[in-house]
Amino acid sequence: MKFRTTLILLIIFVGLLCFVLFYHPKKGEEKGEEKLTDYAATDVVRISLKREGETLEFKKDEKGEWWLVSPLEAKADNYEVNRLAEDLASLRIERVVEKEGGDPAKYEIPKKEISFWLKDKAEPIKILTGMENPLDNTLFARKEGDPRIVLLSSYFRTTLEKKVADFRQKDIFKFETAEVRAIKLRAKDIQWIAQKREDEWWLQKPVEALARKYRIEDVLNTLANMRAKEFVVEAKEPADLERYSLNHAEYEVTVNLPAKNQEITFYLQKKDDKVYATTSASPKIICVEDYVLSDLEKKVEDLREKQVASFYSWEASSVEIKKGNLIISASKDKDNKWRVAGESGEADSSKIESFIRKMESLEAVEFIDQPGELKAYGLDPPEITVTIKAKGSEEKEKEYQYLIGREDQEKKKVFVKNPRLNYLFVVDSSFLTEMPKEARDWLLKGEKKEETKKEEKAR
Numbered sequence: 001m002k003f004r005t006t007l008i009l010l011i012i013f014v015g016l017l018c019f020v021l022f023y024h025p026k027k028g029e030e031k032g033e034e035k036l037t038d039y040a041a042t043d044v045v046r047i048s049l050k051r052e053g054e055t056l057e058f059k060k061d062e063k064g065e066w067w068l069v070s071p072l073e074a075k076a077d078n079y080e081v082n083r084l085a086e087d088l089a090s091l092r093i094e095r096v097v098e099k100e101g102g103d104p105a106k107y108e109i110p111k112k113e114i115s116f117w118l119k120d121k122a123e124p125i126k127i128l129t130g131m132e133n134p135l136d137n138t139l140f141a142r143k144e145g146d147p148r149i150v151l152l153s154s155y156f157r158t159t160l161e162k163k164v165a166d167f168r169q170k171d172i173f174k175f176e177t178a179e180v181r182a183i184k185l186r187a188k189d190i191q192w193i194a195q196k197r198e199d200e201w202w203l204q205k206p207v208e209a210l211a212r213k214y215r216i217e218d219v220l221n222t223l224a225n226m227r228a229k230e231f232v233v234e235a236k237e238p239a240d241l242e243r244y245s246l247n248h249a250e251y252e253v254t255v256n257l258p259a260k261n262q263e264i265t266f267y268l269q270k271k272d273d274k275v276y277a278t279t280s281a282s283p284k285i286i287c288v289e290d291y292v293l294s295d296l297e298k299k300v301e302d303l304r305e306k307q308v309a310s311f312y313s314w315e316a317s318s319v320e321i322k323k324g325n326l327i328i329s330a331s332k333d334k335d336n337k338w339r340v341a342g343e344s345g346e347a348d349s350s351k352i353e354s355f356i357r358k359m360e361s362l363e364a365v366e367f368i369d370q371p372g373e374l375k376a377y378g379l380d381p382p383e384i385t386v387t388i389k390a391k392g393s394e395e396k397e398k399e400y401q402y403l404i405g406r407e408d409q410e411k412k413k414v415f416v417k418n419p420r421l422n423y424l425f426v427v428d429s430s431f432l433t434e435m436p437k438e439a440r441d442w443l444l445k446g447e448k449k450e451e452t453k454k455e456e457k458a459r
Contacts, residue, residue: 036091036143036150037125039118044085046117048124049160056164058084068167072234075169080162087159088116088127093150094138100147107131107140107149112160132157170227172286173279175257175264177220182256185219187296192303203303207369210305210421215298222295223253223266226277228286235283244276244285245269251296268293306363308418308425309400313360315390317397319352321436322385328439338442345443351434352442358431359386359402362416368424377415377424378406384435407432 049056057070058081066076097107104110109130117124126144129152133140137154184193193204194216201211233240241247251268265280268288275293278285318331329341330352338347374380382403391397405415407429414429436442 034093034096036093036127036141036146036152037089039089039125041082041086041089043118044089044116045119046124047081047084047088048113048115050113050115051160052111054164056167058167068164071164074234075172076167077169080167084159084167085116087156088114088125091127091152091156094136094153095151096148097140097151098149102147102149104128104130104142104149109140109142109149114160129157129160165228165231168228168231171225172228172284173223173226173264173266173277173282175224175255177217177224179257179259180220180255181258183216183220184254185296185298186253187251187293190297190299192300194303203300206300207304209367209369209423211303212305215303219253219296219298220255222292223255226286226288226292228284229289230274230287231284232276232287233283233285236278236285240285241267241278245271246276246278246285251293253296268296304364304367306425307360308362308364308402308416308427309359309388311360311388311390311392311398311400313353313357313390315392316353316356316388317391318389319356319359320387322387323383323435326438328436328442330442340439340442343439343443345440348442348444351436355434355436356388358434359388362402362425362427362431364425364427365413366426368415368426371424374405374417377417379403379415379417379424382417404432 045060047056047058055070056068058066058076059069060066066078066081068074068076107130110128111131112129114127114129115124128142128144130140132138133151137157138151139154139157139160140149141152142149180196182193182195185191192206194201194211195204196202199213201213201216203209203211232244238247246267246269249267249269252265253268254263254265256263262281266277267279268275268277270276270290270293275288275290276285277288277292318329320327320329330338330347331341333339338349338352340347368377371377382405384402384404386402386404388400388402389397390400401419403417403419405417407414409429412429413426414432416425416427418425
């Protein structure tokens with residue numbers, strides 16, 4: 001009985017093996033996916049989409065940019081139209097419903113007519129689509145001149161249902177932020193003006209101070225990259241500005257682009273839970289995301305540079321401390337090792353670098369913008385002067401100086417001045433504990449020296 005069962009199973013196995021070997025297609029021999037269209041998407045130069053009640057038409061210009069020409073003339077979103085062109089140029093057939101002789105009307109074909117033109121071709125390729133297949137949301141369709149009725153993927157149906165606004169360029173107020181040399185902002189209770197000098201941004205009003213570069217650039221990027229959620233008015237009139245309260249907008253930002261001899265003013269207003277926006281350079285009024293307003297509501301204290309001096313500690317090449325008649329200095333040699341001036345012993349690199357990092361991270365807890373006599377703060381002359389030299393990205397060595405004045409031991413604060421700025425920083429005085437009292441404090445001692453030698457030997 002057992003032998004018979006084993007024999008039957010063996011016969012079944014051999015049968016299955018033969019089927020796999022002789023009837024199942026081998027790798028590389030699978031039937032290729034069937035396509036309704038097979039063209040290069042880059043050759044598509046014009047697209048027309050006719051659907052219930054409207055016709056959308058797109059044309060590509062000589063630069064390869066897409067334009068919406070119907071139902072209105074506007075710059076198109078290149079990504080969206082290129083995606084449509086790619087879909088049309090390579091339409092994959094999910095299933096052939098009828099090979100020939102089928103009645104298109106039975107499938108509600110044509111509900112939509114999509115035509116696209118290839119470069120150097122006068123006649124378009126037409127795709128006629130019908131009803132949705134309720135079983136899997138695919139779409140009944142046929143290509144003009146092809147007798148087959150087929151099913152197309154559901155994602156193509158979604159593309160065809162997009163609104164005109166979905167195909168339009170959304171960042172219509174775009175400008176080059178790198179070309180901006182001045183910005184003036186008014187937002188509710190906030191007002192400030194900033195100007196760019198070389199590679200730095202400086203506040204002009206309500207206070208003259210160095211600004212955090214990335215903070216100003218955040219504001220500019222928000223304006224340059226505003227995207228339309230909705231197109232409200234195509235060609236605004238004074239009555240439109242009044243309707244959306246943009247004639248007395250709560251938010252007003254002016255950017256100056258001298259390279260183009262251009263000044264653009266942005267007007268933004270929140271009304272009825274929508275944020276409306278326009279500019280002096282555009283005829284349009286659009287709706288934008290709410291977050292745009294919060295990005296513009298940057299107070300002066302958020303914009304100011306709080307670091308006493310801005311450099312990267314790992315780029316430091318020398319450091320010098322002057323306190324009365326005492327001078328302690330260290331610098332890197334050609335092997336990038338720290339050496340303490342006037343000392344033959346080995347430098348404690350960790351101590352020197354820790355001190356430099358402390359200086360790098362010094363930030364204001366408050367500012368004194370009109371200090372008057374510096375003597376009142378222990379800065380005429382300063383009690384301590386720290387000078388650090390560092391190589392920036394351009395490999396040019398720059399000098400950064402800290403003038404350190406009187407310490408308020410009760411409040412644990414100390415007055416510090418950067419000589420290039422006309423105001424004072426009040427900073428946490430804890431960094432003073434890492435200030436060496438003599439040059440030998442920056443030398444390796446005892447066990448630490450032995451550990452360093454062992455590490456170097458191991459390397």
